[in-house]
Amino acid sequence: MRMEELTRVAPRPSGTGELFQLLRDGRPRTRSDLATATGQSRSTIATRVDLLLASGLVSPAGEASSTGGRPPATFAFNPAARVVLAVDLGATHARLAVTDLAGRVLAEHGEQIAIGHGPRVVLDRVVEIGRGLLATAGRPTSDLVSVGVGLPGPVDHATGRPTNPPIMPGWDDADVPGILTSRLHVPVLVDNDVNLMALGEHTSQWRGVDHLLYVKVATGIGAGIISDGALRRGAQGAAGDLGHVAVPGGQERPCRCGNTGCLEAVASGPAIASDLTARxxxxxxSADVVTLVRxxxxxxxxxxxxxxxxxxxxxxACVSLLNPSVIVVGGQVAEAGEHxxxxxxxxxxxxxxxxxxQHLRIVATRTGAEAxxxxxxxxxAEHVLSAAAIDALIA
Known part of the structure; x- marks a missing residue:
């Protein structure tokens, strides 16, 4: 079975997917280790390890120390078995990378785009760049198992369609997953760009932190919310829309959303630039602002x-409501430094x-433009490595 068929098959759970989750940390384990951790019989473990070895997602990892007799073999997650295409689209930029299943970047590319050119033009370019990156990484298209896309506007995560995005003319209700799947033939997942920045920062830098707020300050202002270790999107995917919260005691400037006094109208990169122009x-x-500060x-x-x-x-107000342990500040304006x-x-x-x-840290992004x-x-990667997806693959 091809990996792109995972979401279309719903077999009875085999238990192999749950076993695989134990191996995702990359630490080599023996069959005996796995039997002890799961309470399953050694014969059951042996069968399931053989299935995972056959899938390529687990590979031999040498021998463990012997306590007498032949040293037992160990096994570990093999993230290089397949690759994913990661796409970060902004109002004026595109960043793409081919990564392995552990997020290691194998090839990447960034360029200026205009999101206002519409989904067909922009997504055609995404496909072109993505295929080029696969070639650069030396991976055949058959190794690609899924695509993740971040868009600079509200997204219905269940359908992957943008929902009235204010800076994306022509994108409302566009079938982004359908367009890309028809060209790349793998599952496509879409989310708001700031949600993915929060996820990227959390999984790569703050995995031990269960409550994190990522704030992006650029052309717009938004936040991604990690609570209890998971990304929170809200009922319609609009959680974290800081840019259209009224600033306490702020100026009554008109905002593109139709209200006045919104944070974005007062403190975004273009708003700061407008203030500086007036002076x-x-x-x-935003880039001009950063250049002046530097x-x-x-x-x-x-x-x-x-x-x-x-x-x-x-x-x-967010701190009082959500009680995060860490607030990470990113986006182009954050490149201005500590100010x-x-x-x-x-x-x-x-x-x-x-x-x-009491224990709150407010810090600059560690991943920068890579978030x-x-x-x-x-x-x-999570889409194809979950317990249910592995069970479907094995079936």
Missing amino acids: GLAATT AGDLTASHAVREAGRSIGGVLA LIAGIREVVYRRSLPLAT GVLGASAMA
Whole structure:
């Protein structure tokens, strides 16, 4: 059975998928180790290990230390057995990577795009780049088992279709999974880009943290929520839409959503650039703001810190509501350095209850521009490595 058929088959659970989950950490184990961990008989374990070996997702990993007699063989997850395509689309950029099933990047590519050109143009380019990356990584198309895509707008995760995305003209209800599946012939999963950034940061840098908030500050402002170790999307996939929360005591600036005083209208990259332009500086985009700050411009540095204070005012309520252990700040404006985070910390620590901030860390992203593709990779890999998917494969 081809791996792309996993979601279309619903066999009776064999238990092999649950056994495989024990091996996903990559640590070599013997059959005896697995029998002890599961309470299953050695004959059952032997049968299931043989099935996993035949799938290629588990491979021999040498011999364990002997306590007398022949050393027992060990087995471990083989993430190089298959690959996924991870796609991070923004308002003006595309980043793609081919990764193995553990998220290790094998080939990657980034370029400027215009999301407003519409789904057909943009997704045709995604397919073209994706096929090129498979070739660069030296992997045949048959090794590709799934695709993960992040989009810069609300997404119905169940269907993978964008829902009234404000900066994506022509994308509303576009069948993104259908378009890509028809070209690449594997399952395609789609989510909001900030959700995937949160997932990428969490799985690669903060796996031991169960409560994390990822905040992206760029053309827009949004958040991805990790609670109890899992990504939370909300009823319609709109959880984390910080950009359209009113700033406490903020200016009544019109926002593209139709309201006034939204965080995005006050503290996003374009909003900061507009403020700087009014003060006589040449700034149009988030990148222009970052360039000015890195050049040591005090006016730009102060403007970014003030934007951080506005973001902090909204995040203070989030801290009281969600009680995260870590807030990670990313996005292009975060590349301006400590000015943004300093403003956020100043207000969050002042406005939130001491109990909620007692152990709270507010930090810059560790994955930078890679967060989106790492999250897309994690989402795509999980789709084919879950217990149910492995049981379907084995069947």
